[in-house]
Amino acid sequence: MIAFDGVTKRFGAWTAVDEVSFTVQAGEFRVLIGPSGSGKSTLLKMVNRLIAPDVGTVRVEGEDIARLKPEALRRRMGYVIQDVGLFPHWTVERNIATVPDLLGWPKARVRDRVTELLTLLSLDAERYRGAYPHQLSGGQRQRVGVARALAAEPRILLMDEPFSALDPITRGALQAEMAAIHKAMGTTVVFVTHDMDEALALASRIAVLDRGRLVQTGTPLDILTRPAGATVRDLVGREDWGLKRLAVETVAERLRAGEAAPLGESLGDSLGEPVPAGASLRRALAEMVARGADRLPVVDGQGRPAGVIHLADLLRTPDRA
Numbered sequence: 001m002i003a004f005d006g007v008t009k010r011f012g013a014w015t016a017v018d019e020v021s022f023t024v025q026a027g028e029f030r031v032l033i034g035p036s037g038s039g040k041s042t043l044l045k046m047v048n049r050l051i052a053p054d055v056g057t058v059r060v061e062g063e064d065i066a067r068l069k070p071e072a073l074r075r076r077m078g079y080v081i082q083d084v085g086l087f088p089h090w091t092v093e094r095n096i097a098t099v100p101d102l103l104g105w106p107k108a109r110v111r112d113r114v115t116e117l118l119t120l121l122s123l124d125a126e127r128y129r130g131a132y133p134h135q136l137s138g139g140q141r142q143r144v145g146v147a148r149a150l151a152a153e154p155r156i157l158l159m160d161e162p163f164s165a166l167d168p169i170t171r172g173a174l175q176a177e178m179a180a181i182h183k184a185m186g187t188t189v190v191f192v193t194h195d196m197d198e199a200l201a202l203a204s205r206i207a208v209l210d211r212g213r214l215v216q217t218g219t220p221l222d223i224l225t226r227p228a229g230a231t232v233r234d235l236v237g238r239e240d241w242g243l244k245r246l247a248v249e250t251v252a253e254r255l256r257a258g259e260a261a262p263l264g265e266s267l268g269d270s271l272g273e274p275v276p277a278g279a280s281l282r283r284a285l286a287e288m289v290a291r292g293a294d295r296l297p298v299v300d301g302q303g304r305p306a307g308v309i310h311l312a313d314l315l316r317t318p319d320r321a
């Protein structure tokens, strides 16, 4: 758990963070979003003491971090930034092993952990463990940055616009990997972005900052349907609000569970490939448009038939403030 309590930071006459209070619960994927210069990075850097607040306290797992040694605190949390900051003359393996080595892990354990993390992040361990950062693509370097941050199994992961410099496809892949890692490990994540689609895709809760102030905190659905003011409305955008709305709900929530998909004559059923119940409604809509179909069969996490989703189920008037 990370608790910000009345936190303020000034740079000269400019108040970068202004009396911010909120709590990130253990296991949450918390996204900090806001316009450029709104104080997101400053707030994040207060968690690992790269910046100290002028006023207020930050508590990590109940402890006031001002009383902890910065090095010890930082070893307890992973930190990923946009431009990764890998050591250029160290191999991928040595980069990932930075914190485990500092903590004195035995060599075999470090080696196993490197293999595990490279595999988790879709990099061939044998091919890449001995490579140097300049031999990797931008997306691969970012994957190594995430692996390094996760190496010592931190309970907290701080990420500052980690995927902003990547092309949309690599970025989407890394977002999906991050979501899976978060689900599997239950790590508390604090993730800075200025991209609302990224925030909606990843966050369990979002905190919106504007000129140093916390203007709203809530689930992605809260932010979309009950924006606290003009800044939040602008960040959400008006044009594709409907698509964003579909992106934050899953097929499972609107599924006609009792309905059986009609069987086709030969292979499978006549409605085509099923979509997983965990897919977003936005993905279901995209599938319907691509297939020219007004309904899709749905399967559960084990691949068993779960029902059918109809186009009409997507059109049920959503709430909007």
Ligand SMILES: Nc1ncnc2c1ncn2[C@@H]1O[C@H](COP(=O)(O)OP(=O)(O)OP(=O)(O)O)[C@@H](O)[C@H]1O
Pocket (backbone or CB within 6 Å): 011, 014, 015, 016, 034, 035, 036, 037, 038, 039, 040, 041, 042, 043, 194
């Ligand atoms: N070391 C510093 N010295 C002076 N001003 C600073 C310093 N760091 C940040 N600021 C100012 O504080 C404000 C908040 O900066 P911060 O980097 O936290 O914003 P941000 O929301 O992360 O922005 P961006 O999305 O552009 O990265 C900005 O106006 C910035 O210019």
